[in-house]
Amino acid sequence: MSTSTSHSPSLAPDRAAAPVRTAVPRHYGRYIYLAINTAILVFLLAPIAVVVVFALNPTPFIQFPPVGVSLRWFEKFFASRDFMQALGFSLEVAVLTTVSATVLGASAALALARGNLPGTRLIVATMLSPLMLPAILTGLALFQTYVLLDVGRPTWGLVAGHTLVTLPYVVRTTLAVLHNFDTRLEEAAQNLGASPLRTFFEVTLPLIKPGVLAGAIFAFIVSFDQFPVSLFLVSPGNETLPVTLFNYLKFDLDGTIGAASVVSIVLAFVVVIGLDRTVGLRSYVKL
Amino acid sequence: MSASIEIAGVSKVYDGGVRAVDAVAMDIRQGEFFSLLGPSGCGKTTTLRMIAGFEIPSAGAIRVDGADITHVPAHKRDMGMVFQNYALFPHRTVAENVAFGLRMRGLDKASIATKVKAALAMVELSGLEDRRPTQLSGGQQQRVALARAIVIAPRVLLCDEPLGALDKKLRQQMQFELKQLQKKLGLTLVFVTHDQEEALAMSDRIAVMNGGRVEQVGTPAEIYNQPTTRFVADFIGDTNIFRGERTTTSAGGPALDVGKGLILALPASIETQGTGVLSVALRPEKIRLSPADGTAASARGVVENTNFLGGAVLYRITLGGGHRVLVQQPNAGTDRLFVPGNGVTLDWTPADLVVLKD
Amino acid sequence: MMKALGSSRLNRRRFLTASASLGIGTIAAPYVARADDPTLRITGWGGKWGEVMKAEIGPAFESEFKCKLQTDSAFPYLPKLQASSRSAPIYDVLHTNSNEQWAAAEMGLVEPKIDPKLVPNLADVYPYAISDKIVGVSIFTSAIGLGMRTDKGYSGVTSWKELWDAKYNGVRGGYVIPVNSLGQAFLMMCGTLFGKGQLDLDAAYAALEKLKPIKIVDFTGAMEKMLLSGEVGLCVIHDSGIYRYDGQNQPTDFVSPSEGVLSLEQVLTITPGSKMKELANAYVNYMLRPEVQKRLAETVWYSPANRKVKLDPKYDAKLLTTPEKVSKLIQVDWKWYNERKDEIDQRVNRIFRA
Numbered sequence: 001m002s003t004s005t006s007h008s009p010s011l012a013p014d015r016a017a018a019p020v021r022t023a024v025p026r027h028y029g030r031y032i033y034l035a036i037n038t039a040i041l042v043f044l045l046a047p048i049a050v051v052v053v054f055a056l057n058p059t060p061f062i063q064f065p066p067v068g069v070s071l072r073w074f075e076k077f078f079a080s081r082d083f084m085q086a087l088g089f090s091l092e093v094a095v096l097t098t099v100s101a102t103v104l105g106a107s108a109a110l111a112l113a114r115g116n117l118p119g120t121r122l123i124v125a126t127m128l129s130p131l132m133l134p135a136i137l138t139g140l141a142l143f144q145t146y147v148l149l150d151v152g153r154p155t156w157g158l159v160a161g162h163t164l165v166t167l168p169y170v171v172r173t174t175l176a177v178l179h180n181f182d183t184r185l186e187e188a189a190q191n192l193g194a195s196p197l198r199t200f201f202e203v204t205l206p207l208i209k210p211g212v213l214a215g216a217i218f219a220f221i222v223s224f225d226q227f228p229v230s231l232f233l234v235s236p237g238n239e240t241l242p243v244t245l246f247n248y249l250k251f252d253l254d255g256t257i258g259a260a261s262v263v264s265i266v267l268a269f270v271v272v273i274g275l276d277r278t279v280g281l282r283s284y285v286k287l
Numbered sequence: 288m289s290a291s292i293e294i295a296g297v298s299k300v301y302d303g304g305v306r307a308v309d310a311v312a313m314d315i316r317q318g319e320f321f322s323l324l325g326p327s328g329c330g331k332t333t334t335l336r337m338i339a340g341f342e343i344p345s346a347g348a349i350r351v352d353g354a355d356i357t358h359v360p361a362h363k364r365d366m367g368m369v370f371q372n373y374a375l376f377p378h379r380t381v382a383e384n385v386a387f388g389l390r391m392r393g394l395d396k397a398s399i400a401t402k403v404k405a406a407l408a409m410v411e412l413s414g415l416e417d418r419r420p421t422q423l424s425g426g427q428q429q430r431v432a433l434a435r436a437i438v439i440a441p442r443v444l445l446c447d448e449p450l451g452a453l454d455k456k457l458r459q460q461m462q463f464e465l466k467q468l469q470k471k472l473g474l475t476l477v478f479v480t481h482d483q484e485e486a487l488a489m490s491d492r493i494a495v496m497n498g499g500r501v502e503q504v505g506t507p508a509e510i511y512n513q514p515t516t517r518f519v520a521d522f523i524g525d526t527n528i529f530r531g532e533r534t535t536t537s538a539g540g541p542a543l544d545v546g547k548g549l550i551l552a553l554p555a556s557i558e559t560q561g562t563g564v565l566s567v568a569l570r571p572e573k574i575r576l577s578p579a580d581g582t583a584a585s586a587r588g589v590v591e592n593t594n595f596l597g598g599a600v601l602y603r604i605t606l607g608g609g610h611r612v613l614v615q616q617p618n619a620g621t622d623r624l625f626v627p628g629n630g631v632t633l634d635w636t637p638a639d640l641v642v643l644k645d
Numbered sequence: 646m647m648k649a650l651g652s653s654r655l656n657r658r659r660f661l662t663a664s665a666s667l668g669i670g671t672i673a674a675p676y677v678a679r680a681d682d683p684t685l686r687i688t689g690w691g692g693k694w695g696e697v698m699k700a701e702i703g704p705a706f707e708s709e710f711k712c713k714l715q716t717d718s719a720f721p722y723l724p725k726l727q728a729s730s731r732s733a734p735i736y737d738v739l740h741t742n743s744n745e746q747w748a749a750a751e752m753g754l755v756e757p758k759i760d761p762k763l764v765p766n767l768a769d770v771y772p773y774a775i776s777d778k779i780v781g782v783s784i785f786t787s788a789i790g791l792g793m794r795t796d797k798g799y800s801g802v803t804s805w806k807e808l809w810d811a812k813y814n815g816v817r818g819g820y821v822i823p824v825n826s827l828g829q830a831f832l833m834m835c836g837t838l839f840g841k842g843q844l845d846l847d848a849a850y851a852a853l854e855k856l857k858p859i860k861i862v863d864f865t866g867a868m869e870k871m872l873l874s875g876e877v878g879l880c881v882i883h884d885s886g887i888y889r890y891d892g893q894n895q896p897t898d899f900v901s902p903s904e905g906v907l908s909l910e911q912v913l914t915i916t917p918g919s920k921m922k923e924l925a926n927a928y929v930n931y932m933l934r935p936e937v938q939k940r941l942a943e944t945v946w947y948s949p950a951n952r953k954v955k956l957d958p959k960y961d962a963k964l965l966t967t968p969e970k971v972s973k974l975i976q977v978d979w980k981w982y983n984e985r986k987d988e989i990d991q992r993v994n995r996i997f998r999a
């Protein structure tokens with residue numbers, strides 16, 4: 001407190017003088033800054049633009065420039081029972097995965113940050129290890145495990161596989177907020193009469209929510225777009241959208257793929273916006 | 288209703304054998320402003336946290352109004368606490384922060400509102416109910432923390448260096464206000480600080496801690512005037528400490544030979560026939576300074592350094608034998624000021640020497 | 646699952662499985678068939694083939710044989726089969742291309758031959774369908790030849806060798822050989838065209854080297870689209886990949902080269918560990934029935950293996966439906982190829998990466 005007040009007067013003139021002194025280079029700097037950012041945006045958005053063009057172009061193959069605008073691929077996509085089933089199934093799996101990964105991941109992160117467990121670093125490394133392993137191997141290993149256990153390829157098995165690869169995101173983002181968490185806030189709550197459980201819901205959870213939520217969004221998107229893990233774990237008649245798209249691709253490479261991609265992008269976007277609106281992601285991100 | 292606290296032989300040993308608190312025993316009376324004073328790492332905060340229930344003692348017991356609460360969980364202890372850096376809930380408004388403890392006690396909305404309003408009025412924060420803690424100044428946050436702790440009418444108010452983050456002016460004002468509030472509410476208040484001036488100014492009694500142990504418990508005057516240990520004498524205020532062999536004066540009274548030709552007459556209360564090594568403390572303001580030609584003299588020396596403090600002047604003086612002594616005199620005017628190089632005589636009464644335990 | 650609970654075949658094991666699934670609530674899986682259920686687990690293509698199988702041919706089989714057909718149309722079949730237990734394989738009947746069948750047979754995952762006594766329709770198939778180049782039985786074949794644009798003035802293409810003509814530089818199409826059967830078959834053809842025969846790899850590599858510049862794709866479907874969009878003018882392709890656009894007035898045509906066409910067989914095999922052997926043989930036999938063959942052939946433009954199939958004139962004119970036409974088929978020695986696949990992959994990767 002006292003140090004900051006004594007330092008700020010000496011800093012203030014520096015800040016005020018800065019724009020004047022650096023006026024010329026800053027002018028260039030701004031253009032370079034804008035150019036770099038534009039380049040990054042173009043790089044990020046170009047594939048999406050290509051997909052959208054592909055989806056709207058009426059010819060059954062990628063053609064540039066596009067010959068027109070048509071919704072025929074969207075019609076085909078929405079009229080296809082296979083695609084609709086796959087879309088529904090993907091959403092179901094993504095929601096279940098998000099719930100399980102978030103609950104397990106956030107609990108694990110809390111235990112790791114607070115539990116005073118022996119070998120915490122080893123446990124964290126283990127938790128994050130699915131990210132290191134090629135997901136296709138995770139899928140194959142799970143598939144073999146299920147075969148050995150003779151449980152077939154149930155939906156919960158697929159959700160478990162997705163949970164495995166999404167858990168690291170939740171653990172990581174939750175650990176990050178817990179790292180900066182002032183445990184005295186919890187002590188303050190307990191001192192004021194809140195039981196440990198009450199403390200968790202009144203203080204801990206609201207404060208780690210940004211991290212948990214960020215992890216949950218990652219989990220949803222990673223699960224919804226998951227291909228390698230699903231490849232082995234989907235069962236006949238219950239295929240996720242990415243797997244269905246991949247199989248479709250082998251026989252038909254038309255705009256339906258583009259339409260499906262556009263729908264996926266929009267859905268992912270809707271989920272993020274929805275979470276933002278309902279649980280107020282935005283207000284917490286500022287914290 | 289405020290309570291008394293009895294800390295009976297409490298120790299805290301952490302994993303790895305660090306003994307943070309070592310057999311601490313003290314009684315905190317009802318309605319008393321009691322400070323735990325000591326340098327960082329002395330165990331004062333750990334002791335406070337054991338009272339609050341955030342740490343479980345490794346040995347000993349803590350009793351509140353005679354009831355053993357050693358293993359009662361923190362949320363059932365009914366104690367208010369003001370944390371260092373306040374620990375205000377950042378996701379809640381000022382009013383919600385203050386209301387938190389009342390909500391946990393299941394009060395109805397109307398009485399919560401009334402009590403919150405009263406508490407905020409008491410700390411002069413009316414009108415800031417809907418602000419977030421981050422939108423407040425340090426002093427305001429401190430008041431919110433205080434309001435949040437006292438609104439639940441705790442049996443004991445615990446304060447962990449609550450004023451440490453404030454600048455000096457504000458700290459002094461808050462010291463005054465906290466003291467007023469404590470008196471007005473008749474609160475039993477346990478106050479942790481490393482600032483001896485703060486402790487002396489505010490406390491009814493002080494426990495000086497060092498290395499996990501209690502060195503001395505007493506009123507500010509007792510702690511200052513009759514420090515019982517070398518650590519307390521050294522830690523509280525400036526002091527001159529002499530260490531030497533027991534001997535007798537030419538008159539046959541008890542004395543201490545501190546070497547380099549200096550023999551200090553000890554207070555008459557000390558038995559004459561004693562041997563061994565002893566330390567004594569002599570506060571700088573207990574020494575009277577006069578020009579070198581003065582008659583009455585306990586010792587003679589030369590001013591080495593003059594430190595003008597405003598209301599007083601602090602001199603560093605080298606005695607004839609080589610001992611260095613701090614002397615503080617009231618500011619009696621420019622013409623009575625000694626400057627480095629001046630020869631001076633020093634004079635004190637043996638009764639002002641305080642015998643210390645090592 | 647509810648159906649399973651209601652059925653009279655409810656046994657203890659199944660009941661336990663069902664209850665366990667129910668206990669998990671909404672995460673409960675659709676009931677996965679077990680070996681002792683009358684469920685035949687097969688693989689099958691998606692696309693048009695999958696549609697007709699799902700809508701007509703599959704249900705007809707199910708009602709005739711009082712069983713359930715569970716079709717996995719999600720690739721990759723072979724690794725899944727490989728990962729499952731030999732004694733309880735996840736498929737009873739494996740339907741895939743010949744090269745993959747050979748790989749499966751080498752690993753002992755499928756039975757090398759189908760017993761003609763158990764599959765009577767085997768007596769009616771063309772010799773190629775059960776030749777020594779085939780594991781199990783080929784129920785259909787496509788002809789790999791050349792696909793060309795008809796609107797670019799490329800007239801009179803009759804030979805494979807014309808693909809090497811410099812006028813196709815920039816519009817020549819081929820495949821990523823390590824991952825595409827057509828590409829692999831074509832490599833063997835190169836040996837025949839420019840060397841001592843299919844097995845003359847050195848001649849093939851030299852020929853491939855001279856084929857550059859060439860546009861290569863991994864999926865056959867992608868080649869169809871490139872031909873349709875005009876990105877490619879002359880390419881290696883299978884006849885069904887051209888004929889399926891019949892009636893759409895596309896400026897593309899299939900060329901059956903004078904040196905012969907390569908066969909791209911649709912092969913069925915039975916897994917040795919299958920607990921549904923009887924049903925599996927019945928399925929293979931069923932797929933070779935003239936009416937089933939006709940329906941599928943006319944849906945996806947595959948040439949039927951059964952000699953007795955009479956296709957409608959439109960199809961009969963283009964597909965390999967007579968012994969003479971069938972004699973033009975060149976079969977690839979996949980066993981030989983698979984044994985050298987790694988070495989070939991490395992070599993062609995080097996050729997096309999450069």
